[in-house]
Amino acid sequence: MTNATKTLAVVFAGTLVLALATTWSGGGAASTAAFQGELFAVDTSQVQAIRIERTDAPSIRLERADGTWSVAPTDTAATYPASTQAVQRLLRRLPSLEVGAVATRQPDKHPQYGVDSTGTKVTMLGADGQTLGQLIVGRTQMQRPSSGGQGQSPMQRMRRRRGMTPVTYVRTPDKPDVYSVEQSLNSLVERGLEAWRNKTIWTLDRSNIQRVKFSYPADSSFTMQRVVQKDTTAGSAETAGTWVSAGDTLDTSEVSSLLRELSSPEADGFAENTSPSAAGDTLYTVQLRLSDGTRRALRFHPADADNRYRATADGYPYVAQLRASNWDNSVLQGRSAFLKGE
Structure with a gap:
């Protein structure tokens, strides 16, 4: 075997080993x-x-x-x-x-x-x-x-x-x-x-929400609504305006967070084998009025052992479970929580 032949044999063997190693x-x-x-x-x-x-x-x-x-x-x-x-x-x-x-x-x-x-x-x-x-x-x-x-x-x-x-x-x-x-x-x-289930209860454009009514026990209920303001600049259209409640201007940041939750509420789970009519007494109701005059209501029923509200909604065929602590801190608050400077 010549030196050239030996060299080719070595190169071939090395290439074969490398190919096998890469494959495996x-x-x-x-x-x-x-x-x-x-x-x-x-x-x-x-x-x-x-x-x-x-x-x-x-x-x-x-x-x-x-x-x-x-x-x-x-x-x-x-x-x-x-x-x-x-x-x-x-x-x-x-x-x-x-x-x-x-x-x-x-x-x-x-x-x-x-x-x-x-x-x-x-x-x-x-x-x-x-x-x-x-x-x-x-x-x-x-x-x-x-x-x-x-x-x-x-x-x-x-x-x-x-x-x-x-x-x-x-x-x-x-x-x-x-x-x-x-x-x-x-x-x-x-x-x-x-x-795997879709947990969205409804989806709304938050700019269409014009009024939110909170129905609470006793005399703690209140309503907030959007006030459309006219821009005095020549040729300007109406602006989105602010939110007010009983004559008081509300905090923009707090209202924005509220509308974000209410425009697309998400269930944390479902009360299986329970129909909306069997969800129990209603503790709280949050009702929305939209730009076209239609209304949406989300009703909260007593929480279960996992501290989750049972929730029902207009046109929604299921009983959703909502984590009580999240909704208590973001939506189900008193009027003072939305006032400026409070």
């Missing part, structure tokens, strides 16, 4: 991209339903119809409006997972990573119920990150600088390969029914 370690950008395509390549614009199956809780089915999402537990016939933000977060995160490495290719090690029958299976379905993609999400554990490589994304490098990083193990049902993903997926796939 997942350290390069190319290998990560290949893992991504193999792992969960789903066109989310075609997804019409998502099924999330767990062994420790009822399965969840999310379904899209006419541009809106609904959520239903598979163990009941009930269906509820779903949180669009929560669904979109799931649709963004799963197809774009950044795979770190292959954890194992051996099926007998699946229980070790929680990607056996105990894992959470996520299935995305198309218009005719056809399966577009499936992923089994297993255990998440905190690990000290390994040394970085040139193929890492900025997000991966940032996590490494923080010290410990969450690592989740995933695989597709049709293959034994288990991959590690440097992020926690618990908040996406281990949500219960309540966490």
Whole structure:
């Protein structure tokens, strides 16, 4: 063998070792991209339903119809409006997972990573119920990150600088390969029914709220309203004006915070199996009058053991739970709390 032949043999062997190391370690950008395509390549614009199956809780089915999402537990016939933000977060995160490495290719090690029958299976379905993609999400554990490589994304490098990083193990049902993903997926796939529900009671443009009436026990009730003022500057239109109550001008900052809460009130939970007519006595009522003359009322009923008010609203078919401390400090206050200088 000549020296030239020996040199070529050494170069070839070195290249082969490097290629094998890159393939099995997942350290390069190319290998990560290949893992991504193999792992969960789903066109989310075609997804019409998502099924999330767990062994420790009822399965969840999310379904899209006419541009809106609904959520239903598979163990009941009930269906509820779903949180669009929560669904979109799931649709963004799963197809774009950044795979770190292959954890194992051996099926007998699946229980070790929680990607056996105990894992959470996520299935995305198309218009005719056809399966577009499936992923089994297993255990998440905190690990000290390994040394970085040139193929890492900025997000991966940032996590490494923080010290410990969450690592989740995933695989597709049709293959034994288990991959590690440097992020926690618990908040996406281990949500219960309540966490998937749309918690917005109503949504209003706060500039349309013209009057707020607080109905309290005894003689503590009061009303505040928006006063439209005319700008004396030539050619000027009417301005938004200020808020007053019984002739007193109210604090702009306090009223602004109040309107922010009342324009889009959010439930902290729901009183299941309770109809609005069975919510109990009404303690307080906050009624809004809008620019078009329509009214909205939010009624507060006695708090439960978790210190949450039960709340009902006009046209709202559910009984919401509102954290009492938050509403007592932001909305259900006396008139003096909104006065200037108080």
